[in-house]
Amino acid sequence: MxxxxxxxxxxxxxxxxDNPDPYRSYLESLSSAxxxxxxxxxxxxxxxxxxxxxxxxxAGQPWHLLRYQHTAAIRATMIxxxxxxxxxxxxxxALRRVLKEAWRLGNMTADEYQQxxxxxxxxxxxxxxxxxxxxxxxxxxxADCDNDDSITGTRDAAVIAALYSTGCRRTELxxxxxxxxxxxxxxxxxxxxxxxxxxxxxxxQTISRLHRWLSRRGRQPGALFCPLSKAxxxxxxxxxxxxxxxxxIADILARRxxxxxxxHYTPHDMRRTFIGDLLDAxxxxxxTQQLVGHSSPDTTARYDRxxxxxxxxxxxxxxLPGV
Numbered sequence: 001m002x003x004x005x006x007x008x009x010x011x012x013x014x015x016x017x018d019n020p021d022p023y024r025s026y027l028e029s030l031s032s033a034x035x036x037x038x039x040x041x042x043x044x045x046x047x048x049x050x051x052x053x054x055x056x057x058x059a060g061q062p063w064h065l066l067r068y069q070h071t072a073a074i075r076a077t078m079i080x081x082x083x084x085x086x087x088x089x090x091x092x093x094a095l096r097r098v099l100k101e102a103w104r105l106g107n108m109t110a111d112e113y114q115q116x117x118x119x120x121x122x123x124x125x126x127x128x129x130x131x132x133x134x135x136x137x138x139x140x141x142x143a144d145c146d147n148d149d150s151i152t153g154t155r156d157a158a159v160i161a162a163l164y165s166t167g168c169r170r171t172e173l174x175x176x177x178x179x180x181x182x183x184x185x186x187x188x189x190x191x192x193x194x195x196x197x198x199x200x201x202x203x204x205q206t207i208s209r210l211h212r213w214l215s216r217r218g219r220q221p222g223a224l225f226c227p228l229s230k231a232x233x234x235x236x237x238x239x240x241x242x243x244x245x246x247x248x249i250a251d252i253l254a255r256r257x258x259x260x261x262x263x264h265y266t267p268h269d270m271r272r273t274f275i276g277d278l279l280d281a282x283x284x285x286x287x288t289q290q291l292v293g294h295s296s297p298d299t300t301a302r303y304d305r306x307x308x309x310x311x312x313x314x315x316x317x318x319x320l321p322g323v
Contacts, residue, residue, distance in 0.1 A: 022101035042094035064107035085124035133273040140260040158213035166200040167274030170267035171246035176224040192293035
C-alpha cells in the first residue's frame with residue numbers, strides 16, 4: 001500500500017501561517033528531553049511515509065487535514081512494511097497526540113479528531129531488543145576506566161558504576177546535582193519521567209568510585225557528573241559545574257566498551273541488566289518497579305534480558321513425579 005499524500009483536500013483551506021504548529025506544541029509539552037527526541041522521531045517518520053520525502057520532518061505539516069481514512073492507511077503502511085507491533089504502537093501514540101494538539105489549537109473539530117484517532121493498537125510479540133551485560137563484561141569495562149589515571153577515567157568509572165547500581169535512564173543520571181546525593185543514606189534523588197521523584201541506592205563499590213570522582217571534581221554545587229575540558233577541568237556554566245547530556249553518558253559507555261573489546265552496550269542495556277540482576281537476587285517485581293521508576297510492573301517485566309540459560313536452569317529444577 002502506498003502512503004497517502006500529505007496534501008489538503010479540495011474543500012479545505014490551509015491553516016494560517018501564523019497559527020501554532022501542533023507538532024511543535026506537542027513536543028514542547030513533553031517534560032523529558034528523551035521523550036521529545038523519541039516522539040519527534042516518530043512524527044518525522046510518519047511525515048516521511050506521507051510525503052515520500054526522506055528528508056522531511058513533521059514541522060509545519062498539515063496534521064489537521066488527516067482523517068480516519070488517512071490515519072488508517074498510515075497504520076496499514078507501517079504493518080505492511082514489517083514494523084514491530086511495539087514500534088507501530090509508539091508511532092500511533094505520537095500520531096494521536098499531535099492530532100489532539102491540532103484539536104486543542106482549534107484546527108480540527110472534536111468529531112474530526114475522535115474519528116481520525118479511532119485506531120486499534122497492533123498486537124503481536126517479537127523477541128525483545130537490547131542486551132544483558134554479563135558480570136565479566138561489566139568488570140572489563142570498569143577495568144578500562146580504573147586503568148586510566150586521568151580525571152576522565154575517574155569520572156567514567158563513577159558514571160558506569162552508577163548506571164549499574166541504580167538502573168537510571170541516561171538523562172536521569174545526566175540531570176543529577178551534587179545536592180541529590182545523600183552520602184549517609186547511600187542514595188540519589190532522581191527526577192524521572194512525568195516529574196516523578198524516586199530514591200535509588202548505590203552499592204559500596206559504587207560509593208568508592210563516586211567519592212574518588214568527587215575528590216577530583218570538588219564538592220561545590222552543580223552537576224554531579226560534568227563534562228571536562230581538554231585540560232581535565234570541570235566545565236563551568238553559571239558559576240557551577242555544567243550538566244552532561246544523556247548522549248554524553250551513552251558515549252562514555254560506548255567508548256569504554258570499545259576500549260575493553262566487549263562489543264557495544266548502551267545505558268538502557270545496563271538498565272535491563274539492573275532489572276535482571278535484581279530479579280535473579282530474589283527481589284520482587286514491585287520493588288524492582290519502584291527502583292527503576294516504571295508506572296507498571298508489566299513494563300518492568302518486559303525489560304528482563306537475562307540469558308535463555310537462566311530460564312532453562314529454572315525448568316531444570318522441576319521434577320516429573322513417577323519417572
